Amino acid sequence: MTSAKxxxxxxxxxxxILRLIRELAEFENLLDQVRARExxxxxxxxxxxxxxxxxxxxxxxxxxxxxxxxxxxxTFEGRAGLYLEDIYISPKARGAGLGQAMMARLxxxxxxxxxxxxxLWVLHWNPARAFYGKLGFGHMEDWLPxxxxxxxxxxxxxxxxx
Amino acid sequence: MTSAKxxxxxxxxxxxILRLIRELAEFENLLDQVRARExxxxxxxxxxxxxxxxxxxxxxxxxxxxxxxxxxxxTFEGRAGLYLEDIYISPKARGAGLGQAMMARLxxxxxxxxxxxxxLWVLHWNPARAFYGKLGFGHMEDWLPxxxxxxxxxxxxxxxxx
Numbered sequence: 001m002t003s004a005k006x007x008x009x010x011x012x013x014x015x016x017i018l019r020l021i022r023e024l025a026e027f028e029n030l031l032d033q034v035r036a037r038e039x040x041x042x043x044x045x046x047x048x049x050x051x052x053x054x055x056x057x058x059x060x061x062x063x064x065x066x067x068x069x070x071x072x073x074x075t076f077e078g079r080a081g082l083y084l085e086d087i088y089i090s091p092k093a094r095g096a097g098l099g100q101a102m103m104a105r106l107x108x109x110x111x112x113x114x115x116x117x118x119x120l121w122v123l124h125w126n127p128a129r130a131f132y133g134k135l136g137f138g139h140m141e142d143w144l145p146x147x148x149x150x151x152x153x154x155x156x157x158x159x160x161x162x
Numbered sequence: 163m164t165s166a167k168x169x170x171x172x173x174x175x176x177x178x179i180l181r182l183i184r185e186l187a188e189f190e191n192l193l194d195q196v197r198a199r200e201x202x203x204x205x206x207x208x209x210x211x212x213x214x215x216x217x218x219x220x221x222x223x224x225x226x227x228x229x230x231x232x233x234x235x236x237t238f239e240g241r242a243g244l245y246l247e248d249i250y251i252s253p254k255a256r257g258a259g260l261g262q263a264m265m266a267r268l269x270x271x272x273x274x275x276x277x278x279x280x281x282l283w284v285l286h287w288n289p290a291r292a293f294y295g296k297l298g299f300g301h302m303e304d305w306l307p308x309x310x311x312x313x314x315x316x317x318x319x320x321x322x323x324x
Contacts, residue, residue: 006323021237036240044235044242051242052235073206073214073232075183075248078198080206080213086237101323107315108322118315121305129306136314143283144291145302152298153269153280160270161168161263 002060004096006105009054009066014041017054020066024088028123055105057089057098064093067102074116081117082110087128103135121145164222166258168267171216171228176203179216182228186250190285217267219251219260226255229264236278243279244272249290265297283307 009017018038025031044051057065065088072083084106089099110118120137122129129139148156171179180200187193206213219227227250234245246268251261272280282299284291291301310318 025238030238033238034240036237040240044240051233052237068235068237070235071213071232072234072245073230073247075198075214075230076187076192076195078202078206083234085235100321104318104322107310107318108324111316111319117309117311119307119309121302121307123304124306125304129308132308132310135310135318137308137310140283140307140309142285142287143307144286145281145283145305145307146291146294146299147279147281147302148269148294148297148299149279154273156266156269156297157273159262160266162270 002096004098004101005058006098006101007056007058009045009056011042011046013054013056013063014038014045016056016063017041017045017066017068020063020088020090021068021086023090024086027088028126052085055102057093057102059093059096059098065089065098065102067106069106071115072117072119077116079114079116081115081119082106082113084118084120087120099131100135164258166260166263167220168217168260168263169220171207171218173204173208175216175218175225176200176207178218178225179203179207179228179230182225182250182252183230183248185252186248189250190288214247217264219255219264221255221258221260227251227260227264229268231268233277234279234281239278241276241278243277243281244268244275246280246282249282261293262297 018041025034052068052070055067056063067087069082069084071080073080180203187196214230214232217229218225229249231244231246233242235242
C-alpha cells in the first residue's frame with residue numbers, strides 16, 4: 001500500500017520545487033520559457049520577503065508533485081483570496097489522489113484564512129480543466145486575462161512622469 | 163489648465179478608495195457584489211499585513227481614480243510580477259490622461275522592482291480592452307480563468323485530511 005502525504009515545502013525543498021516546475025513546463029510545452037533558478041526559489045519562497053507559498057505531495061516519502069500559491073485580493077469582497085500559480089503531479093504518481101488532496105488542503109488553507117476565493121488560470125487544452133470542474137471550479141467566461149511584459153512594459157515605464 | 167497627479171494612497175484615503183471601488187462596481191453592473199467596508203480597506207491596505215497597494219489619481223487636488231494592485235509570482239520567470247486588480251477613472255475626469263499616467267506609474271513600479279509582468283483580468287465587453295491594447299497589453303488567449311468560492315470552496319476544504 002502506498003502512503004500519500006501533503007506537506008508545506010521547506011528551504012531544503014527548493015531544488016525539488018524547481019525540478020517539478022521544469023517538469024510542469026515541459027508538460028505545457030513551455031520549457032523554453034523557464035528562467036527560474038534555485039536561488040530564485042530560495043529568495044522568493046524562503047527569504048525575508050516571501051512571494052509565494054508551496055505545498056509538496058509525497059508518495060512513499062518521495063516528492064511527486066507541488067502546488068505553488070500566493071495571496072491575491074478582491075476589492076469587492078474586501079478580503080484576500082488564494083491564487084494557485086501551479087499545481088502538478090508527476091505522471092508516475094497520478095491516480096493516487098495527490099492532486100485532489102492538494103486541492104483540498106489549499107481550500108482548507110483558504111477557509112482558515114478567511115479567503116473568499118481560490119483562483120487559477122489554465123491552458124485551454126489542459127485536461128486538468130475537467131478535474132477543476134469536478135472540484136467545483138467555474139470557468140469565469142466573462143473575464144479575459146491580459147498581460148504586459150518585456151519591451152512593452154519597459155516602454156510604458158519610460159512614459160512615467162515620476 | 164487642469165493639474166493631474168498620481169500618488170500613493172495613504173491610510174486617510176481608505177474611504178475614498180472604497181467610494182471609487184463602488185463606482186467601478188456600478189460601471190461593471192456588479193454593485194450588488196460589493197461587500198467591502200472601510201475597515202477592510204484599512205486592514206488590508208494599511209495594516210500590519212498589507213494585501214494590496216494603491217495609487218490615487220487626482221485632478222485639481224480631488225481624487226478622480228484609483229489603481230489597486232499586489233504582487234503575483236511567475237515560477238517560469240522565477241520572480242514576482244504585479245497584478246492590477248482594479249483601475250478606474252471617474253467619468254467626469256476622463257480624457258485628461260489619468261488612466262495612462264496611472265498605467266505608466268504601475269509599469270515604472272514593476273520595472274523598478276524587477277517584476278516580469280503586469281497582469282490583469284478584464285470583462286469581455288469592457289471598452290478598456292482597446293486602451294490596454296494601445297498600451298501594449300496582449301490578450302492571453304490560451305489561458306482561461308477559473309474560480310472556486312462560496313459553498314464549493316467550503317465543501318472542498320471539508321475533504322482535507324489535515
